[in-house]
Amino acid sequence: MEKQIAISYPESLAFSLKMENREFKNEMKKISLIKLYELGKISSGLASKLLDLSRIDFLDLLEKYNVSYFHKGLENELESDLNNA
Helix, strand or coil: CCCCCCCCCCHHHHHHCCCCHHHHHHHHHHHHHHHHHHCCCCCHHHHHHHCCCCHHHHHHHHHHCCCCCCCCCHHHHHHHHHHHC
């Protein structure tokens, strides 16, 4: 089951970023998932799945947003990946 989140923002925000509404929506989704990953709240696998990217593409995306692949919960994630391999 999927849920949706509605966020109100001034129309001028997307315009000031030179983005169409759909592009702005996708950017907000991407940034939210990257931040959740950075905080150790979700795995790179889940983030990549929700963004419809390969895990490698998601890890490459982190660099674009100056987010390190290495975070506090990485040890647990790597252990889980090894167990699932």
